[in-house]
Amino acid sequence: MSYDVPIAPGETPDEISVEGPQSTAWPLWEVFMRPKRGLSHTHCGSLHAPDAESAILNARDAYTRLGDTASLWVVPSTHIHASSDPTSMFDPADDKPYRHPTFFEIPDEVGQL
Amino acid sequence: MAVEHQVQFDRTIEADEKIEPRDWMPDGYRSTLIRQIAQHAHSEVIGMQPEANWITRAPTLLRKAILIAKVQDEAGHGLYLYSATETLGISRDELQEMLHSGRQKYSSIFNYPTLSWADIGAIGWLVDGAAIVNQIMLQGTSYGPYSRAMVRICKEESFHARQGYAILMALAKGTDEQKAMLQDAIDRWWWPSLMMFGPHDSDSTHTEQSMEWKIKRISNDDLRQMYVDQTVPQAHYLGCSVPDPDLHFDEESGHWNFGAIDWDEFWTVVKGNGPMNRERINHKTKVWDDGAWVREAAVAYAEKQASRSTKIA
Amino acid sequence: MTVATTTNTLVGLLVRHADDNTILCQRLGEYVSGAPELEEDLAVANVALDHVGVAMHLYEYAAELDGGEASMDNYAMLRSEREFTNALLVEQPNVDFAHVVARGFFFDVYQTLLWAQLSASTDERLAGIAARAFKEATYHLRHSRAWMLRLGDGTAESHRRVQAAVDAVWRFTGELFVAVDADSELVAEGIGADVAALKPEFDRIVDATLEEATLVRPSDPYQATGGRSGMHTEHLGHLLAEMQWMQRTYPGATW
Numbered sequence A: 001m002s003y004d005v006p007i008a009p010g011e012t013p014d015e016i017s018v019e020g021p022q023s024t025a026w027p028l029w030e031v032f033m034r035p036k037r038g039l040s041h042t043h044c045g046s047l048h049a050p051d052a053e054s055a056i057l058n059a060r061d062a063y064t065r066l067g068d069t070a071s072l073w074v075v076p077s078t079h080i081h082a083s084s085d086p087t088s089m090f091d092p093a094d095d096k097p098y099r100h101p102t103f104f105e106i107p108d109e110v111g112q113l
Numbered sequence B: 001m002a003v004e005h006q007v008q009f010d011r012t013i014e015a016d017e018k019i020e021p022r023d024w025m026p027d028g029y030r031s032t033l034i035r036q037i038a039q040h041a042h043s044e045v046i047g048m049q050p051e052a053n054w055i056t057r058a059p060t061l062l063r064k065a066i067l068i069a070k071v072q073d074e075a076g077h078g079l080y081l082y083s084a085t086e087t088l089g090i091s092r093d094e095l096q097e098m099l100h101s102g103r104q105k106y107s108s109i110f111n112y113p114t115l116s117w118a119d120i121g122a123i124g125w126l127v128d129g130a131a132i133v134n135q136i137m138l139q140g141t142s143y144g145p146y147s148r149a150m151v152r153i154c155k156e157e158s159f160h161a162r163q164g165y166a167i168l169m170a171l172a173k174g175t176d177e178q179k180a181m182l183q184d185a186i187d188r189w190w191w192p193s194l195m196m197f198g199p200h201d202s203d204s205t206h207t208e209q210s211m212e213w214k215i216k217r218i219s220n221d222d223l224r225q226m227y228v229d230q231t232v233p234q235a236h237y238l239g240c241s242v243p244d245p246d247l248h249f250d251e252e253s254g255h256w257n258f259g260a261i262d263w264d265e266f267w268t269v270v271k272g273n274g275p276m277n278r279e280r281i282n283h284k285t286k287v288w289d290d291g292a293w294v295r296e297a298a299v300a301y302a303e304k305q306a307s308r309s310t311k312i313a
Numbered sequence C: 001m002t003v004a005t006t007t008n009t010l011v012g013l014l015v016r017h018a019d020d021n022t023i024l025c026q027r028l029g030e031y032v033s034g035a036p037e038l039e040e041d042l043a044v045a046n047v048a049l050d051h052v053g054v055a056m057h058l059y060e061y062a063a064e065l066d067g068g069e070a071s072m073d074n075y076a077m078l079r080s081e082r083e084f085t086n087a088l089l090v091e092q093p094n095v096d097f098a099h100v101v102a103r104g105f106f107f108d109v110y111q112t113l114l115w116a117q118l119s120a121s122t123d124e125r126l127a128g129i130a131a132r133a134f135k136e137a138t139y140h141l142r143h144s145r146a147w148m149l150r151l152g153d154g155t156a157e158s159h160r161r162v163q164a165a166v167d168a169v170w171r172f173t174g175e176l177f178v179a180v181d182a183d184s185e186l187v188a189e190g191i192g193a194d195v196a197a198l199k200p201e202f203d204r205i206v207d208a209t210l211e212e213a214t215l216v217r218p219s220d221p222y223q224a225t226g227g228r229s230g231m232h233t234e235h236l237g238h239l240l241a242e243m244q245w246m247q248r249t250y251p252g253a254t255w
């Protein structure tokens, strides 16, 4: 398949260790963009930059080339704190179905609610 | 616990939902993805070289501008894909090191030289064309960040293929010399483009597992056939032939049947002995080494700035 | 064909600025895939792209005024070294990242001032091109200025290298502010820019940046000129040989 290089006969795929040496390169930044006014910023990817100024400029070059952006945020990746295991974290909502409007049956003649 | 995780993972794949970075995933799934996405990223970045080779010689200012924009997009694609790989817990530095040391590869297509302006057209049409067929399929891949990178990339790719074909259409309407240049480029890029889809399904060791994990959704041979079917008429539209005496349209199946691919050539290039393998990696490592002082300076400056601002505060 | 030496002074002005942008685009084009980090490759390509875009607008306008067979590619691809009127600064070679940054920085300061003034030109079309170019140049300057600071105040090596680059290209900066005689009427009519008047602001921005970057302005007062009258450094001939190769090899072909 294109861009996926097959392993040649007689060669073995390289072992990849995920816990490699700490990177000494420019820090990683997460990029969020607002596609247009009125919408929220959404995550669109990441990039490397030495500082916030260059992260913003690089984000502009990397993620806004099609001119579909109204605003950018960059955040050092190390500052993103994520929720843990999604199954245990968000399952509880399952037993509160009354939070969803469709839980309540309202006769049509009541009109818009 | 591990069994539970595996069940959850299988269920997600089964339901055609995406696996996201912090989800549990089998080690094999993770390492297959790292390898595939990283090599995809390397291909985008190394692929800048054969095309950048013609930026300074583009025949008109408009073609120059288009080519710069195109090469810039490829740098962007490399960036999106490194970014996706990094969500799997590996740094770009490590990936780059694996590329430079030859432990990870990039698509062999970029080990062929661009010898004429027509090659720039042929790359856009044939090489980006093949990449598009593949990448459209990969939009549906099971790993979320890879899939999203593919959606973003596919938005930009049709510009690439179209600008390439537009270059070739101009040649097709041009002088005899231009027409010869055009046919020569197709003759040289045709087979390597078909090879981009990789070995036949029967010889493709990892395809089955990748299909099971829904990392890939369509097999090498099926993608290749889709590509040939869409590309052959486009070659004819240019008034050109493709260098395959066995090529013919099969009325019954509705497909273009093509001749045997020279797999010896394919493996020779994959193993590092194509026309430009060394030059590509040498250029990449030289640029990287030459730039070390710049990257260090930027880090040193950022550190100075940070310590200055804490002092002020 | 070549483009006739024009008697229209506005054409002269448009072509001169377009030449600057074309030649710098060409230099940056050489550097694409050569930057120290992938993100910087994107930035270099971006600047190159902006420059060639502005050049095309200016040449296009010049061609219309010039009449006859002229087209933007005639200007770029079929004139000789002596006919190019770009500033010497932009034809200077890339050498290393520090040179790319220093050359870019001086040029970006100049261009932000130039386009700001030309966007108030009484010639509406020129004003429109300049207004757009001004926005782009502002961004280029933000980028190159930040790199001047990082390199100047980064490590000992980066400081040494960027100071060497400043020393090397400094003598090509004065020319940017030497008024071209033919322009005097255009300036009087409010069409052209009084480039000499931009110099104090250029000096102010440059001095402030150099100081913040812990760099020094070269003490050698010598300033080279000649680009505006087609007297170039030897670098330009090689650059043109490459840029014009296709059009010269296949005369009359359409691409």
Ligand SMILES: [Fe+2]
Pocket: B044, B073, B074, B077, B153
């Ligand atoms: Fe791409």
Ligand SMILES: [Fe+2]
Pocket: B074, B128, B131, B157, B160
């Ligand atoms: Fe592409």
